Structure formats: C-alpha cells, structure tokens
Amino acid sequence: MKFINITLYNFSSFYKQHSIEFHTKTEYPVSIIVGGSGFGKTSIFDAINWALYGKEYENILRIQYQKDILDYVNETALKEALPENKAVEMSSTLLFEHEEKRYRVQQAICVRNNNGRLYITDRTTNLYDIHSNGNWTEISFIESFLNAILPNNVRDYFLFNGDRINQLSMPGASKYIQEGIYHVVDLEILQSGIDHLEFIAKKYRKLAKNNSTGVVADIEEKYSNAREELDRLESIISQQNDELMALENNIEIVEAKLREMSEVKDLQAKRDALKREYDIELKNINKITSDLRNATSIAIMDIILPTLLDLRDELNNKRSKGEIPSKISESLLKDILELRKCICGTEFEEGDSIYQELTRRLENEVNKRDQGNDLLELYFELNSTIDEIERSKNQVINLELERTKIDQKIKEINRELNFIMEKLKDKPEEEIKQLVNKLEEYRQSHDNIILDINDNKHYKDKVESEIRKLQVKREEQGKIQDNVRQFQLRDDLAQQSADELARIFKQFIDESREEIQSLTREEFVRFIPTVSNLNVAISPEFHYDVRDQYGRPALQQLSNGQRQALSLAYITAISRVSEKNPPLVIDMPFGRLDEDVQENIAERLPNLASQVILLMLPGAEWNDKTREILYQKTADIYNLDFDPENRQSSIRKEK
Amino acid sequence: MPLPKYRTKISKLFEHIKDPSIREIISKTIDIEFDYRGSQHFPIRKIEDVVDAEARLIEKKRKEGNNEIY
Numbered sequence: 193m194k195f196i197n198i199t200l201y202n203f204s205s206f207y208k209q210h211s212i213e214f215h216t217k218t219e220y221p222v223s224i225i226v227g228g229s230g231f232g233k234t235s236i237f238d239a240i241n242w243a244l245y246g247k248e249y250e251n252i253l254r255i256q257y258q259k260d261i262l263d264y265v266n267e268t269a270l271k272e273a274l275p276e277n278k279a280v281e282m283s284s285t286l287l288f289e290h291e292e293k294r295y296r297v298q299q300a301i302c303v304r305n306n307n308g309r310l311y312i313t314d315r316t317t318n319l320y321d322i323h324s325n326g327n328w329t330e331i332s333f334i335e336s337f338l339n340a341i342l343p344n345n346v347r348d349y350f351l352f353n354g355d356r357i358n359q360l361s362m363p364g365a366s367k368y369i370q371e372g373i374y375h376v377v378d379l380e381i382l383q384s385g386i387d388h389l390e391f392i393a394k395k396y397r398k399l400a401k402n403n404s405t406g407v408v409a410d411i412e413e414k415y416s417n418a419r420e421e422l423d424r425l426e427s428i429i430s431q432q433n434d435e436l437m438a439l440e441n442n443i444e445i446v447e448a449k450l451r452e453m454s455e456v457k458d459l460q461a462k463r464d465a466l467k468r469e470y471d472i473e474l475k476n477i478n479k480i481t482s483d484l485r486n487a488t489s490i491a492i493m494d495i496i497l498p499t500l501l502d503l504r505d506e507l508n509n510k511r512s513k514g515e516i517p518s519k520i521s522e523s524l525l526k527d528i529l530e531l532r533k534c535i536c537g538t539e540f541e542e543g544d545s546i547y548q549e550l551t552r553r554l555e556n557e558v559n560k561r562d563q564g565n566d567l568l569e570l571y572f573e574l575n576s577t578i579d580e581i582e583r584s585k586n587q588v589i590n591l592e593l594e595r596t597k598i599d600q601k602i603k604e605i606n607r608e609l610n611f612i613m614e615k616l617k618d619k620p621e622e623e624i625k626q627l628v629n630k631l632e633e634y635r636q637s638h639d640n641i642i643l644d645i646n647d648n649k650h651y652k653d654k655v656e657s658e659i660r661k662l663q664v665k666r667e668e669q670g671k672i673q674d675n676v677r678q679f680q681l682r683d684d685l686a687q688q689s690a691d692e693l694a695r696i697f698k699q700f701i702d703e704s705r706e707e708i709q710s711l712t713r714e715e716f717v718r719f720i721p722t723v724s725n726l727n728v729a730i731s732p733e734f735h736y737d738v739r740d741q742y743g744r745p746a747l748q749q750l751s752n753g754q755r756q757a758l759s760l761a762y763i764t765a766i767s768r769v770s771e772k773n774p775p776l777v778i779d780m781p782f783g784r785l786d787e788d789v790q791e792n793i794a795e796r797l798p799n800l801a802s803q804v805i806l807l808m809l810p811g812a813e814w815n816d817k818t819r820e821i822l823y824q825k826t827a828d829i830y831n832l833d834f835d836p837e838n839r840q841s842s843i844r845k846e847k
Numbered sequence: 848m849p850l851p852k853y854r855t856k857i858s859k860l861f862e863h864i865k866d867p868s869i870r871e872i873i874s875k876t877i878d879i880e881f882d883y884r885g886s887q888h889f890p891i892r893k894i895e896d897v898v899d900a901e902a903r904l905i906e907k908k909r910k911e912g913n914n915e916i917y
Contacts, residue, residue, distance in 0.1 A: 336883075378881075381880045381884060385876045385880045385894075389872070392898055685872060686898045689876065692869055
C-alpha cells in the first residue's frame, strides 16, 4: 500500500481545498510535513485516518481525544454559510495504490448550524477502484475491503504519534503488546472460529439432551453438566490469567514509580544517617560541655594564681633560710650531738659551749616541728593546686577547641539536613510507604492467584478425564437412539474442531510472539548499537524482557530514550510481521523521544517501511541535524503556514 | 492475491490434523471467518452447514457400512 495524495476540503484549519502529493520512491521513501504547534500537522494525520476508517476513527477521536468530527469543520466556511444557513461540506480524500491498483477513498459530511449547534445533514463514504484508462468502479463493501488491506485494529502500528511510542515504552504495556500480536497475525480470526464452533457444539448438545430418554438421557445430562463445568473452569482460569496479567502490570507500574523515587530513597537514607550522626555529635558535645564546666570551675582560679605563686615563692624562701624546719636538720643535730664532732671538724664535749648551743638549737627545732609541718603541707598543697589550675587551663583550651569543632560539624549536619528536608518536601514519605505496601499487596495477590490457577487446572484435568469416560459411554448408549446420535455426532465434530483450533491458536500465538521478538531484537540493536550485549525478549506473558550478558534482568538499566527505541522497534516488528507493508505515518515522531536516541532513530526511519510520512515540529524535531540525516532520503518536504488573523492553514512545498 | 506468510503458516498447521472431517471443518470455518471479518451480522449458519455436511458424510458412510472414519 502506498499513499499518492491526500486532499482536505474545509477540514480543520484548512479552508476550502488543499492537497499534499506524496512522491515517495524506493530510493526516497520519506515525505516530511513541517508545521508549528497548531499549524495543522495533526489535522492532516487525522484526515488520513478519517479517510480510511470513517466512523470507526470518529469513535477513536471521541474516546481517546474527546474530540467530535464536527469540531473539525472549518470555522471560516461555517461563518460564511451562517447568514444564509447554507450547509458546509467537509471532506477528506485519500488516493492510494495497493497491489498495482489505484483506489480513492473519501469521507464527506455536510454540516448545518442550528442556533449555534452543528449537526450533520448528510454523510457519504466512497471507495473507487481507479482503472488505468481513467474509468472507475465503485467498491460496495468499503469496510471489509479496507480491513483486508489495513485492518483498523492494527492501525495503531502504522499510523501513530509520538505518544504511542511512549505508551508502549511505559510499564504495563504488556496488554498492548499482546493486543498487537493478537491482531496483526489475525489471531482474532482463529479465536472467532473457536467461539463459533463451540456455540454450534453447545446447540447440538442441548438438542441431544432434550431428545434423549432413559439411560441415554442420564448420560447426556452428566455429559452436558461436565462440559458446562469445563466451560466454567476455563472461563475462571481465563479471568484469573487476565487478573494475573493486570497484577503483573500493576507490579511493573509500582516498581517503576519506586524506581523514580529511588532518589528519594537515597535522600531518606542520607537523612537518616545524618540524623544518627547528629545524635552522636550531640552526645559528644554534652559530655564536653560537662567536662568543660568542671575544668572551668578550677581554671577560673587562674585569677588567684599570681597570689598563689607569690605565696609559694615566699614559702620557698623561708625554707631555704631554714625557717621551715625539716626533719633533716633535726636528725642532723641529733647525729652531731651523738658524735661530739661538728661538721667543720671541731670536737666538743658534753656541757661545753658548743654542746649547749647545739642542744638549744635541737630543742628549738623540736619545738618548731608542728608549726613546720603545717607550713610544709601548705607548701605542697599550693604546688598541687597551682599544677591543677595550670592543667585545667590547658584542658579548657582543648575542650573549647573540641567543642568548636563539634559545633561546626553539627551546623554542617543541620545545613545538609535542611537541604534534604527541603528536597523531600515535594515527595512525601507517606507516598513511598503506600507504594511499598501496595507492591507487597500485589505480590501477595499474584502468588495467591497462581496457586488458585494451579488448583483450577488440576480440577480441570479431572473434569476432562470425566468427559472422556462419558464420551465412551455416550457413544455406546447413543446407538440406542438414532435421533440423539445425529445430534451427538454434530456436537462432537464441532467441539473437536473447536478444541483442535484452540490448540493451533496456542501454537500459533507462541510462534508469532517468537518471530516478533526476534525482529524487535534486531531492530532495537539497529536503533541503539551500544545495547548489542543485551538480550531482548517478549516473555510468554507479553512483557519486554531485557537481560544483560550474564542473564540478569536489565530493563531497569535502560534509559527512557532506550525504552522508547525498544517500543519503536516493537512497532516496526509488528509492521514487518503483518506483511501488510502499509505506509508508516508518524505524527511528531521525536516529540516524546529522548535526545540520546533521536539521531539513531532518524537514521533508521527511512528503512522502516517502503513509505514513511513524518509530521514534524520545526526546531525540536526538524532541525539541522535531522535535516542532514533525512534530506537525502526525502522525496517531499512541505511547510505548513498559519494565518492567525483568519485562523487558516496553508501548505507550501519546499522540495 | 498471494496469501500472507502467516496465513500460509496457519494453513500448514491445519495439515497436521489427522481427522479429515475436523481438518475440513476448521479449514472452511477459517475461510468463512476471513470472508466475514468485522461483519456485524456474522453468518454462523454457514459454519453450522459445514459441520452438518461433514456429519452427513460420516452418516452416509456409516450406512454404507464403511465406518473407517468415525
């Protein structure tokens, strides 16, 4: 499929008729439409979608974007029609090629204004097969024809915007991944076949039961009940599997939120460590203050230190003069008197003048002993007090230094704490606790559901075994009643076909998943060659499963941009597997893409499909860099202009 | 128009069905499903007719004494 041109008539800000031709070829597969915000890019994107999917796209606009198709009718055209209450026509016409044939599809509505309220007076949808000679044939079944070429349910994988890329890169995207695989390889057709065959089997089973009698009726009753039980179990297991998938999505979402809050967690851990440090330093400073108080009470005596030193000097003086008796002088006098010989060598006798003088001195010494002892003690106390005052003075100095240091540290801790608390203000702790609790709750439910599913599967095996036994009996007894036998036969054929188709369905979904997985991996590495050491898979539960070379989960290591590249790789894989090869129309492809992957993706875009139409914002998306990358592969460049006075857009061809 | 690769793959999976009646029913059912995909009024009667036709064939063979298939 290839788009040739799109023609808009009174569509959105495009007053009257405007056309865009797409001249893409194999060597120039890209067409670029550049326009600022509100200049009409998305209107062109919507016009292409509306032309192809009509009312179905109107529903999407209503549900996803809260827009009504009437919102698109051009304002100027409406104003002009108002005085005469004329109808305004709005249309979108797409000319495209498919398998070497040309088709023209058009959606058109006529709108009237009734007291400020718009309403549709006429609506037409046409699809023509345009022959090479210029003649045309109208195709009646437009919906089924277009659905066969490009089904609406896979539209999202060919005509999408930057939001879609982002959506698929978000946690919880497994539902969309499953849907993509399901739709793109027509698994829905198989599922619908299973449902219809089961419906027919049930119908015949009921007829067999209602027409049987006696023993046959008894077996039919049991068989019918067993089948109903099996249906019930299958439905429960299916619901539980859905619930399981929803829980897995929720777990992914909560884990991603917590990941986002890892910064908060780091801050909290830092805050707690700082608080602990603060408490320790506070204890230290309290002890130092107490020591300081004690030391200061002694050191304060420093003011009397000069007096004490004077006193000590005085005492020292006295001692040196011998005024402070000592035990030494007393014992020396005793020894001299006993030897009868002076230190100078003079001998004396008891009773002579020297002896008397020495005896008198000894008596004096003995008399002065008590008084001398008091003075001696005072002398020692003075010394010790002076020492203690000196020591305390030094201790006070050291403690003061220590206290200043700790004070400084506490101030730093406080400053850091305040900074962290300020940062944490925006991210309430409560929310993290709630998320952690929620995660725990989800994980618990997840484990419980797995147990329930296993129980139900076990029970289902039993019921299936019972059904097999009843089938044998049914066949034997059915021979008794011919009319019942024919219903049994049709029931069996339809049921066996449904069961066989279900088996094929399962096998096919697994094969398709593996194929898409392999293509996703291939494209992802092309987008970001640096991740070639990572192994990308789509798990049986349809989650992206990214692992490093050691087999460890690595999805969390991917940057936001790398995740977006992964989702675009997946979209591309879906497109390739579908073999529908439609044009890839991307509205604002880089709008939500991180800068780190923009260049790689821009380089790959021309190779993603045989025709790539990009609607881009000037500057952020269409800039020197992207122009340099894409220009060589581009067939057309259109610029959108917008006249704010008349609120009208126009299209200018640049290349 | 050639069948897409996945459509051929589905058809190949049908080839592995041993019972020819079941294979025929599934194959025709899928054709009907493709023809009427997205249709608001699906003609389930057409699938019912496929099942019925296979059942009649079996019944006929049974009557003729050829009970190999069923």
